[in-house]
Amino acid sequence: MDLLSGLALGVEMAITWEGLLFCLIGVSIGMFIGVLPGIGPLAAVAMTLPITYHLQPMSALIMLAGIFYGAQYGGSTASILLNLPGTSTTAVTALDGYPMAKQGRAGVALFITTITSFFGGCVAIILLMGFAPALGKMALSFSSAEYFSIMLLGLVAAATMAIGSPMKGIVSVIAGLLLAMVGMDTTSGTVRYSFGILELQDGLNLVAMAMGLFGVAEILKNAGQPDRPTDKLQKVRLRELLPTRDDLRQTWKPAIRGAGIGSFIGMLPGAGPTLAAFLAYAMEKRVARDPSRFGKGAIEGISAPEAANNASTQAAFIPTLALGIPGDASMAVLLGAMMIHGITPRPEFFTVHTDLFWGLVVSFWIGNLMLLVLNIPLIGVWVRILTIPQRLLFPAVIFFICVGVYSVNNNPFDVLTVIVFGVIGYLMNMLNYPTAPLLMGFILGPMIEQHFRRALLFSRGDLWTFVDRPISAAFLACSAGLVLLLVLPSLRRTASRLKRAF
Amino acid sequence: MKTKWNRPELLAASAFMATGFGALWIARDYPVGTVTRMGPGFVPIAISVLLILSAAVVAMQSRSLPASATRPRLKPFVFIIGGILAWALLVDRVGFVPSTVILVLACASVEIGSTWRASLLLAGGLCAAGYAIFIRGLGIPLSPFGG
Numbered sequence: 001m002d003l004l005s006g007l008a009l010g011v012e013m014a015i016t017w018e019g020l021l022f023c024l025i026g027v028s029i030g031m032f033i034g035v036l037p038g039i040g041p042l043a044a045v046a047m048t049l050p051i052t053y054h055l056q057p058m059s060a061l062i063m064l065a066g067i068f069y070g071a072q073y074g075g076s077t078a079s080i081l082l083n084l085p086g087t088s089t090t091a092v093t094a095l096d097g098y099p100m101a102k103q104g105r106a107g108v109a110l111f112i113t114t115i116t117s118f119f120g121g122c123v124a125i126i127l128l129m130g131f132a133p134a135l136g137k138m139a140l141s142f143s144s145a146e147y148f149s150i151m152l153l154g155l156v157a158a159a160t161m162a163i164g165s166p167m168k169g170i171v172s173v174i175a176g177l178l179l180a181m182v183g184m185d186t187t188s189g190t191v192r193y194s195f196g197i198l199e200l201q202d203g204l205n206l207v208a209m210a211m212g213l214f215g216v217a218e219i220l221k222n223a224g225q226p227d228r229p230t231d232k233l234q235k236v237r238l239r240e241l242l243p244t245r246d247d248l249r250q251t252w253k254p255a256i257r258g259a260g261i262g263s264f265i266g267m268l269p270g271a272g273p274t275l276a277a278f279l280a281y282a283m284e285k286r287v288a289r290d291p292s293r294f295g296k297g298a299i300e301g302i303s304a305p306e307a308a309n310n311a312s313t314q315a316a317f318i319p320t321l322a323l324g325i326p327g328d329a330s331m332a333v334l335l336g337a338m339m340i341h342g343i344t345p346r347p348e349f350f351t352v353h354t355d356l357f358w359g360l361v362v363s364f365w366i367g368n369l370m371l372l373v374l375n376i377p378l379i380g381v382w383v384r385i386l387t388i389p390q391r392l393l394f395p396a397v398i399f400f401i402c403v404g405v406y407s408v409n410n411n412p413f414d415v416l417t418v419i420v421f422g423v424i425g426y427l428m429n430m431l432n433y434p435t436a437p438l439l440m441g442f443i444l445g446p447m448i449e450q451h452f453r454r455a456l457l458f459s460r461g462d463l464w465t466f467v468d469r470p471i472s473a474a475f476l477a478c479s480a481g482l483v484l485l486l487v488l489p490s491l492r493r494t495a496s497r498l499k500r501a502f
Numbered sequence: 503m504k505t506k507w508n509r510p511e512l513l514a515a516s517a518f519m520a521t522g523f524g525a526l527w528i529a530r531d532y533p534v535g536t537v538t539r540m541g542p543g544f545v546p547i548a549i550s551v552l553l554i555l556s557a558a559v560v561a562m563q564s565r566s567l568p569a570s571a572t573r574p575r576l577k578p579f580v581f582i583i584g585g586i587l588a589w590a591l592l593v594d595r596v597g598f599v600p601s602t603v604i605l606v607l608a609c610a611s612v613e614i615g616s617t618w619r620a621s622l623l624l625a626g627g628l629c630a631a632g633y634a635i636f637i638r639g640l641g642i643p644l645s646p647f648g649g
Contacts, residue, residue, distance in 0.1 A: 389613075
């Protein structure tokens with residue numbers, strides 16, 4: 001199917017009352033969650049997952065996807081106005097966005113971040129339209145060996161590219177794989193690690209786990225802390241949004257570079273928008289003629305990372321939809337949501353679900369346009385959301401987590417699962433273990449085991465099958481390279497310390 | 503040279519290692535099979551071993567790390583976890599409304615500047631919203647009062 005007829009089909013799928021409505025709901029929730037510091041898009045998607053069970057798959061996907069990219073737009077608002085990142089992906093934006101706000105240029109900063117986010121999104125959607133079907137076609141020739149190796153790369157990348165200690169990321173991803181073993185083994189029918197609990201025979205509940213790790217754990221961390229200092233909030237008037245000609249001139253090149261970095265990072269399995277934004281910022285600092293301006297309100301310091309994080313969010317759909325391998329933890333949750341709706345993203349996705357793919361693509365265009373409209377004229381509304389006090393917000397979020405999780409299986413057991421993972425997530429955050437790789441491991445676990453076993457069945461137990469196939473070997477080499485790159489320095493340190501000790 | 507162990511870091515790594523050993527112990531009952539035809543025990547055992555090894559590396563590294571963990575704040579932790587636990591255990595027995603009121607009051611009580619009046623109003627609003635969306639809208643089988 002060529003591009004134009006694909007787009008036509010997508011228009012037919014996405015531009016319906018239902019499609020438009022759920023796109024609007026999705027991006028609005030995303031914006032809302034993005035603006036509020038302390039609640040990330042993962043928690044928002046986990047909270048809305050139960051509702052999507054009652055929707056058609058198309059509307060469900062449009063809405064969930066909208067939450068992800070909507071949050072990228074919203075996150076910069078708190079970064080700029082309060083120096084508090086609304087989501088982790090916009091932490092870099094605060095570096096130059098907040099100084100701009102202090103100089104009375106908050107409006108310009110908000111305008112620029114919106115425009116560059118839109119630009120980054122557009123670039124990545126075009127890449128998605130071009131690459132995903134081709135990649136999907138190529139992947140039709142993949143066997144289990146290739147799938148195993150790609151997933152392994154995804155897991156290794158998720159573990160080692162998380163911000164913080166790569167070794168802790170690896171521990172986290174392996175713990176996630178172990179959690180994925182709970183429940184029935186699909187090949188033999190044996191029930192593993194159920195501890196005799198009936199509810200565990202189907203495995204741990206993804207929604208409950210995600211809400212515990214990302215919703216409850218975040219709230220436990222922030223509860224009882226003083227509210228955001230909202231008295232510092234400035235009123236942003238429409239007039240102040242307009243950038244000068246100089247601002248625009250300084251914006252477009254960094255935005256292009258940012259969109260490029262973001263799209264590339266997004267396409268890599270396992271690497272997410274946070275990394276993309278950091279890299280884009282670092283790159284701007286390197287190419288700038290006067291790097292000392294950064295951190296003092298340099299406009300390139302907001303336009304590049306903002307283009308990058310939104311581009312990365314959109315580009316992450318390429319491996320997710322074409323190969324069924326999530327680009328980051330958010331995509332992993334989306335993948336989980338698709339599987340709940342009976343859609344397995346894999347190469348056949350394009351032949352079996354052509355309509356869904358193109359519908360989703362068209363909804364991305366619509367959603368990004370909606371966000372542009374939602375952001376610029378309505379900026380005052382979003383700024384006011386920042387003044388909602390925690391004493392109203394947090395109990396409400398916890399309540400929706402409880403009912404939402406309950407409604408998945410109509411069973412209080414899942415709420416108990418939330419508690420367990422809330423505590424685990426809280427402790428992991430406290431000790432700087434990244435929690436997103438845990439979720440990646442959990443979601444990919446069953447698939448990776450299945451492909452591993454199947455690959456060895458076909459090769460009659462010959463482990464070389466993973467290396468004999470060139471594509472599989474390439475992915476394995478990438479994984480090994482990543483591990484070496486990140487583990488070697490710390491190994492060397494340990495070795496020299498041991499030498500000193502004896 | 504004597505290095506001081508970073509106790510919280512070491513504890514966390516040990517917890518992961520203990521999880522690995524526990525999983526290994528349970529997996530002894532699952533047939534391992536052969537490499538060609540793996541039984542249900544093969545992959546769990548492999549993952550458990552990897553978990554133990556990687557956690558051991560983190561434990562070794564933790565010696566050099568400065569104390570990083572912030573002290574956990576007990577009150578919010580107890581009230582929020584307690585509130586959710588109460589909701590999970592009570593919702594089937596005393597109904598949706600009473601358990602939600604308990605949950606909201608428990609969670610609101612740890613926040614600065616919360617008042618009984620505002621918290622009760624919030625609880626009332628959430629009960630109404632939850633009833634409309636989840637019980638009427640999505641038809642989850644919970645009754646507002648009683649089991």
